[in-house]
Amino acid sequence: DIVAAVKRRLFKTGPLFGKKAIVTSGPTHEPIDPVRYIANRSSGKQGHAIAAELAKLGCEVTLVSGPTRLEAPNGVKLVEIESARDMLVACQNALPADIAVCAAAVADWRVDNEAGQKLKKDGSGQIPELKLTENPDILATLSQAGDQRPKLVVGFAAETQNIREYASAKRIRKQCDWIVANDVSPSTGTFGGNENKVHVIARNQCEDWPTLSKKEVAKRLAAKIADYLKED
C-alpha cells in the first residue's frame, strides 16, 4: 500500500534497507473438529512489535501470524494463517530471507485424529480420545534450511520454569543463532500483557534484559539484529 511504500522510501537509508526478514507471531490454532481447536495465550504483541521495528530500520518484512486481535504494522506484509502446518508453508514461501525471527507460540502438537464432523456428546458418557502428533518444527526447519537458511535465525522460548537452562538447550537443539527466552508464568502477566522480561541467549553469551515494554524489547532486538548483520 501507499503508506508502506512511502515508509520504505523514507527509511531507504535505514541500517536494514535491502534486507529481508520473516517474523512469525501470535498463536496457532490446531483443529480438533470443525468447531473446536487447541489454542494458546499468545497475543502476538511481541512478534508484531518486532516486525514493526525491523520495518522502521528499512527491512522488508513478511509477518506470518496466527489469529490475533492486532492490526498489521505499517509497512509490513502480513500473511495470516491458523495452524502450524500453514505457518511453515507461509515461511517457506517467504524464503529467501536474511533474517528469521520466530516469535509465534507454535503449537508443539496437533490432533492426529481431526474429525470432519463436530464431535457429539450423545449422553452415553463416552469421551472422545484426542490423539496428538508432533507439529512440524518451524524454528528448526528454518535453522537447518541449508542454502536457504537465513543468515540470522532467532527463536523464542516461552517458559514457566528453569528459563535460561531450557532456552539454552533449545538453541542448540534447534540450531538457531539466538534464543529470546521469557518467563510466561501466569503471575508475570507476560501473555497478553504489554511488558516482557527476556534473556537473549547466543552461543557464548547471555544478556539479561530488564523488564521492558514489548515495544522496547522489539526496538532493542531490531537494533541488535542490525548490529549483527553490519559486523557480518
Add this chain to the structure above:
Amino acid sequence: DIVAAVKRRLFKTGPLFGKKAIVTSGPTHEPIDPVRYIANRSSGKQGHAIAAELAKLGCEVTLVSGPTRLEAPNGVKLVEIESARDMLVACQNALPADIAVCAAAVADWRVDNEAGQKLKKDGSGQIPELKLTENPDILATLSQAGDQRPKLVVGFAAETQNIREYASAKRIRKQCDWIVANDVSPSTGTFGGNENKVHVIARNQCEDWPTLSKKEVAKRLAAKIADYLKED
C-alpha cells in the same frame, strides 16, 4: 452504570420489565496447561445480541460470557468467565431468574490431567496424553433446577449435520423448553459471521426461520420470549 439505569427507566414499560434473564455467550476456554487451552469458534455475536435485545424490552439481563472480542451491550450486567465450570457458578449466582438463554458454546469436555507447568517438547518424541472428562452441563442444570428453574429455558444447538433431529433429541435430553438450532458447518460462515439460519424447536412445534442477521434473530427471539411470558 448511568446509561444502564437510564435505559432501564426508559424501558420501564417494556414487555419484559420486572423480569430477570441469564444469557450465556461466547466460547469457553478449557486449560491444558498454563499456556494452552481448548477453545471453539464461537464469536459471542448471537448471545450478546440476545442479551441486548432482551434489555431493550426492559428485562434485567446478566450476560455470562467466555472470552470474545465484543463490548458488553448497553444496560446489561456482564460477568466474564473462561471455563465451563466458571460459567456454571456464574449462572447459579445469577439465579433466581425468569428466563435463561444458553447461547454459549460451552466445551463438552475439559482436560482431566491439566498440567501445572507448561508441557515440554523435549526432543524425545514423547507425546503427552490429553485425558478428557465431561464438563458440567449448564443447560441441563438450569433446566432441572427444581424450585430455582427459570420459567423459560432456551438452549442452543450448534450442529454440522442432521440439525433438527439432533436438536430435538437435545431438547428432550436436557429438559429445556426451546432449542434454537443452527447450522455451523464451515461453509455457512455462521461461526464468527453476522448471519444465522435457525430452527426454533419447542415441544410441539418447529419454526424454520429464514437466514437473518444475528441481530434480527435476537430481536425475533426476544419478542417470542416476551410473548411466551405474557401468555403464561
